[in-house]
Amino acid sequence: MPHLSENNRLRDAQLWKELVLGSEQALGALMHIHYRSLVNYGQKFIKDEEFLKDCIQEMFIEVWNRRGALSSPNNVRAYLFTSLRRKVYREGHKLQLFEHHDMADAETTGSTDIEFSPEWWLIEEESLAERTRKMGDLLNLLPKRQREVIYLKYYQELSREEIAQVLTISPQTVSNLIQQAFMNLRDRIKTVAISLCALITLFLGY
Amino acid sequence: MIMTDYRNYTTEDLLTDALFRAWVLNADPEATAFWHYWLVDNPDRSERVEAARALLLAMQEKRQTVSDEELGKIVEATLGRLGNADVTEKPSSRRIYFILSRIAAAIVLVAGLGWLVHKFPGGSSSNVISKQSTSDEIRTERKNNTDKPMTVLLGDKSTVILQPGSQLSFSPAMEKASKRIVYLDGEGFFDVVKDPAHPFFVYTNQLVTRVLGTSFRVVAYNREKQASVSVVTGKVTVFAKKDLEKTDRVANPPASGDVVLSPNEQATFTQNAAKLTKSKIEGLVTLYHSPEFSFDETPVTEVFTALEKAYGIDIKYEPEKIDGYLLTATFADMSLHDELQLICRIIKGNYHIEEGKVIIETGP
Numbered sequence: 001m002p003h004l005s006e007n008n009r010l011r012d013a014q015l016w017k018e019l020v021l022g023s024e025q026a027l028g029a030l031m032h033i034h035y036r037s038l039v040n041y042g043q044k045f046i047k048d049e050e051f052l053k054d055c056i057q058e059m060f061i062e063v064w065n066r067r068g069a070l071s072s073p074n075n076v077r078a079y080l081f082t083s084l085r086r087k088v089y090r091e092g093h094k095l096q097l098f099e100h101h102d103m104a105d106a107e108t109t110g111s112t113d114i115e116f117s118p119e120w121w122l123i124e125e126e127s128l129a130e131r132t133r134k135m136g137d138l139l140n141l142l143p144k145r146q147r148e149v150i151y152l153k154y155y156q157e158l159s160r161e162e163i164a165q166v167l168t169i170s171p172q173t174v175s176n177l178i179q180q181a182f183m184n185l186r187d188r189i190k191t192v193a194i195s196l197c198a199l200i201t202l203f204l205g206y
Numbered sequence: 207m208i209m210t211d212y213r214n215y216t217t218e219d220l221l222t223d224a225l226f227r228a229w230v231l232n233a234d235p236e237a238t239a240f241w242h243y244w245l246v247d248n249p250d251r252s253e254r255v256e257a258a259r260a261l262l263l264a265m266q267e268k269r270q271t272v273s274d275e276e277l278g279k280i281v282e283a284t285l286g287r288l289g290n291a292d293v294t295e296k297p298s299s300r301r302i303y304f305i306l307s308r309i310a311a312a313i314v315l316v317a318g319l320g321w322l323v324h325k326f327p328g329g330s331s332s333n334v335i336s337k338q339s340t341s342d343e344i345r346t347e348r349k350n351n352t353d354k355p356m357t358v359l360l361g362d363k364s365t366v367i368l369q370p371g372s373q374l375s376f377s378p379a380m381e382k383a384s385k386r387i388v389y390l391d392g393e394g395f396f397d398v399v400k401d402p403a404h405p406f407f408v409y410t411n412q413l414v415t416r417v418l419g420t421s422f423r424v425v426a427y428n429r430e431k432q433a434s435v436s437v438v439t440g441k442v443t444v445f446a447k448k449d450l451e452k453t454d455r456v457a458n459p460p461a462s463g464d465v466v467l468s469p470n471e472q473a474t475f476t477q478n479a480a481k482l483t484k485s486k487i488e489g490l491v492t493l494y495h496s497p498e499f500s501f502d503e504t505p506v507t508e509v510f511t512a513l514e515k516a517y518g519i520d521i522k523y524e525p526e527k528i529d530g531y532l533l534t535a536t537f538a539d540m541s542l543h544d545e546l547q548l549i550c551r552i553i554k555g556n557y558h559i560e561e562g563k564v565i566i567e568t569g570p
Binding site: 031061116151 | 277
C-alpha cells in the first residue's frame with residue numbers, strides 16, 4: 001500500500017516549525033490542507049455548521065496566539081483533530097448545545113458520539129443512495145468507539161498511531177477496535193435482507 | 207507504468223486506494239473514467255466496488271460544502287484576525303464575541319439619488335420605474351407609514367429597519383432565488399444573513415449595492431443633492447444601475463467602474479461628475495446599534511416578548527413546548543437573527559420567517 005501519510009506528516013511538521021517562527025503563511029497552508037477534513041470530522045458530532053466553522057477558525061487562531069508556548073506535536077493532524085473536538089465541546093457547553101452526559105463522556109473517555117446521516121447526501125443514482133443509506137445505518141449500529149475508529153481510519157486515513165493519539169488509547173486497542181468493528185458489521189449484515197448480501201462479500205475480504 | 211491489479215483488491219484495499227478515493231470522494235474526471243471502464247471489464251467485481259463506494263459515501267455524508275473560493279476567504283479572514291489576541295483574553299466577552307465573529311458588519315449610506323436620475327447619461331427614472339412595475343413577478347411591498355423605525359423580516363432571515371416614509375419591496379420567495387434582490391425607496395438598515403451562494407442586492411433608482419452577508423445602511427432620499435455609500439466594516443460593491451444593464455454584472459466579479467468599499471470608506475457622487483469617488487469617513491458605527499438585552503434566568507417566553515416589543519415584530523411559538531427553558535445572556539450588538547439562532551439552540555428548535563412573522567419550530 002502506498003504510504004503518502006509519512007510525507008504528509010513531514011510536510012505538516014515543517015509547516016508547524018515555520019508557524020512557530022511566526023510565519024502566517026504556514027498557518028494558512030495548514031488551514032488549506034486540513035480545513036475540509038476538520039469540517040467533516042466536526043460534523044460527526046455537531047450539526048451546526050456555522051458554529052463548527054467558527055470553532056475551527058478560533059482553534060487556528062489559538063494555535064497562533066499560543067505558538068510560543070506549544071510544544072511541537074509529533075503529529076500535527078492528530079493534534080488538530082484532538083484540539084477541535086475539545087474546542088467544540090468547550091464552546092458547545094457554554095451555549096448548551098450538548099446534554100450533560102455527552103460532555104462527561106467526551107471528557108472522561110475522549111470519545112464523541114459520532115453519528116452518520118448519509119441521508120443528507122444527494123446521490124443521483126437511486127441504488128447507490130439506498131446502499132449508502134443502509135451502510136450508514138449499519139455503521140451507526142456499531143458501538144461508538146468502533147464507529148469513530150472506522151471513520152478515522154477509512155475516511156480520514158489516519159494511521160493506527162494517529163488514531164491512538166486522538167482517542168488517547170493504545171495503538172493495540174485501535175487494532176482491536178477495528179477488528180471488532182468488522183466482525184460486528186459482518187454479523188449484522190447477515191441479519192439484514194438480501195439486498196445487502198453484497199456487503200458480505202465486501203467484508204469477507206478483510 | 208505498472209497497472210495496479212484491482213481484481214485482487216479487498217474492500218479495505220479499495221477504501222485506502224488513492225485512485226478509488228479520487229473517484230468516490232472528489233469525482234475526479236480521470237478517476238471516474240478509469241473506474242467506469244474498469245467496471246465494464248470486471249462486472250464480477252462490481253458488488254465489491256459498489257459496497258466500498260457506499261461505505262466511503264456514508265462516512266462523507268455530503269458533498270464538499272467548502273469551495274476553493276470559500277476556503278480561500280476563510281483562510282484570509284483567519285489570518286486577518288491574527289494579532290487580536292486581546293479579544294481571546296477576556297472570557298466574559300468571549301461568548302458574544304464568538305457569535306459576533308460571524309457577522310461581517312458594514313454600514314452603507316446611499317444618499318440623495320434622486321437628482322442623479324437626470325444627470326446620468328443614458329439613465330432615466332421613468333425607464334427604471336416602468337421596468338419595475340411591468341415585471342411579472344409578484345412583489346411584497348412594505349411601507350413605513352408610522353413615525354418610528356419599523357423592522358421588516360425577509361424570508362432569508364435578513365432584517366431591514368425601515369425608516370418612516372420609506373418603502374421596501376421584494377419577491378415573497380426571494381430566499382429561493384439564486385440572487386436575493388430587494389428594492390428600496392427611502393432609508394433602511396440592512397442586516398443580511400451570510401450566504402455566499404446567494405448574493406444580496408439592494409436596488410435603488412440609480413445604484414446597485416451588492417453584498418454577500420453583512421449589515422449596512424442604505425439611504426436614498428430624493429430631495430438630497432448628494433449621494434454617498436459608506437462602510438463601517440465588511441465589504442460591499444457599489445455600481446451604477448446602467449452598468450448592470452450593459453453586462454451581467456450580477457454574475458460577474460467587480461469591474462473597473464465599480465467601487466469596492468472597505469471599512470471607513472465612502473463613495474460619493476458629486477453633481478459635476480457622473481461617477482463614484484472614494485474617500486475616508488469615521489464615526490458611522492454609532493449611527494445604528496441594535497437594542498440591548500440582559501436576561502438572568504428568564505423564561506424563554508418572556509425573552510420572546512422582549513424581542514417582540516423591542517423590534518416591533520411577531521413571534522409565533524407553542525408555549526407548552528418551550529416551557530421551563532431559562533435564558534441567561536446579554537445580547538449586545540447582535541442581530542435579531544443571531545439572537546433567535548442562539549435561543550433556538552437552547553430550546554433545540556429552529557425558526558423561519560413566514561409572511562413577515564417569526565415562526566419558532568420545536569420538536570415533538
